[in-house]
Amino acid sequence: MTKRKLVTAALPYANGPIHIGHLVEYVQTDIWVRFQRLRQNETLFVCADDTHGTAIMLRARKEGRSEEALIAEMREAHIRDFAGFDILFDNYGSTNSDENRELCGEFWAALRKEGLVVEKSIEQLFDPEAGTFLADRFVRGTCPKCGKQDQAGDNCECGHTYTPADLIDPVSAISGATPEVREAVHLFVELEKLHGFLDEWTQNGKHLQQEVANYLKGHFLGDPLRDWDISRPAPYFGFEIPDAPGNYWYVWFDAPIGYVASTRQWCEANNQSLSDWWLSPDTEIHHFIGKDITYFHTLFWPAMLKVAGYQLPTKIHIHGFLTVGGEKMSKRKGTFIKAETYLNHLNPTYFRYYIAAKLGPRLDDLDLNLDEFVTKVNSDLVGKFVNLASRAAKFVKDTGLSATYPDDGGLFESAAKRGEEIAEAYENCDYARAMRTIMELADKANPYIESKAPWVLKKEPGNEQEIQDVCTVTLNLFRQLAIYLAPVLPRLATQAGELFGESLENWQQSQAPLVGTEINKFKRMLDRVEKESVDKMIADSAAENAAAEAAGAGALASAAQGDDSAEHLEKEPLADECTFDDFMKVDLRVARVVAAEDVPKAKKLLKLTLGLGGDVTKTVFAGIKAAYDPATLVGRKVVMVANLAPRKMKFGVSEGMVIAAGPGGEDVFLLSPDDDAQPGQRVH
């Protein structure tokens, strides 16, 4: 008897939209769930929005609305995005639900009962202006060890770690105010009392990937486990702790309980019992998460479940991050792609397949290479797979499939035998292997039809049976592949089912050929990916982010940087890093304005003659007419790019550029060297 399976994906934080980085995980999980169902395992897939914490509170405050309004809107967007990628949850809950509050109380009571909760007074920085305690990441200041400025609240680039209270000249990133050190009583869970249990559970080789077990052993389990600070004083958006008024459960306490709460919601709607799913040894529990939240899911969460008497996770599947073009996703480069933006340009099937083809069972990051994305999807899905149906279906649209399965030289049979291999790869989350194997099979199907050439047979009468047989084989190979691919490509599985007049919902269907049935008219199943669409998506994505940044000119940034507005840096973010050598290619010189004259027909230009010392002069047409009167420029010193390639302009040749800041028009500001700089001196 197979066990029933409860599957979760990490709860996305209700503070931002879903992007393709998130989607790696949801696609991975969805594939696994669909695979389980295809194998006839009773499977429940739950998720929820993670809604609590300081970040949500601050954002709601900034937007002048309630946290509830914010998270409701975000939840709607998340659900829409997931649906757009064919991610099919049985229940999508929220950590801000009655079910969750109640369950939190239950887990809390269990911790209390075990005597694991202790009170400790700690010093924490408080922002008097914003009226809130500051999480580490909301404090910046000078590193007490190396003296580097503008470092995060808990660690410095130099590698030193500390508490925010140790920072020199700390500044609140929220308001810019100088935080005060305040003492507050927090509640802690004495995790060390569960050390033995956690040692066994993490190291027994059953529940975690080996490298994760090693990581925990090396980082945490080698020393006594620290007490876990599990409460936050008001103001905090979350659940107030019933027996500690004025204190709230830390978001990471109630978030994983959200898995249970979402399950409960589903149970209540479907007349099921929660205990069958979370308290029964007959149910496997599988969590899919990203490696950044390993710690919470592999130490705290098992500890909480253990203490509360719940079933422990069967397996925690941890994946790496998504990079694009080998780099971290970048808003500026447009590679920080929101789900919505992707869907405006591309079919989700492409993404699901590409991600599946790259996902292995380990924690390696996986890279979205946009050129590879296009060629892989087109070549594998359209060229190899869909093409089979596309080229064979029309020959049998009147006759249907042969009544008995013809001799195909063992093609179907051997591909059927490899089904278990593919299934095992899916089971182990080694989708890359599964996709490789499937494509290997597809690579045998096209040569088959090619060698039989029904389009040639058709030219001579009397070949009807052979044509039908050849197409019966080809379409059955296609159907078999469609079943193998169904967890990844649900839409194609549906379309394939329609072609055959059946529903492809059981892995076993891949093991026996379909014969003697009609074939419906072939409808185009998948368009090729156009590189132009990908490019447009990237461009859109970059534009959105630029607009968003400009609009939301952050209180965060401006406050931490004194009175200067962050606006300019946001409008024009820093360029790509360049090397010293790159920089030295640009020859900047101090120059004196020897002559400046108006160019009557030009709207923006002034003609400048710049002296570099001695007799050397350069003529430069500068777009500063609206900002400067030529007469006032003569004699002053400026900085120019002296080795710029000459450029022919309407009014003459410009031999360089003067350096100025500002967006243009009247807002142009020439840079001047300090008084003693001499024309001709290089700037570097």
Place this chain on the structure above:
RNA sequence: GGGCCAGUAGCUCAGUUGGUUAGAGCAGGGGACUCAUAAUCCCUUUGUCGGGGGUUCGAGUCCCUCCUGGCCUACCA
């Protein structure tokens, strides 16, 4: 600093417990076909398997060492 992982054809990767001339897909080159979404099929080029040392009859595969890269090191996926 500590830890984990990786380094195999231009690119993405596969190479099971060490065993014959190291593989696939894509890209490149040549040809064929025309049923199919310029899809498909056939043929084809390319590798000091990161460097060095060692174990062995035999190493991409084990050991040592060095180099390079990625990631993690208590709340962004």
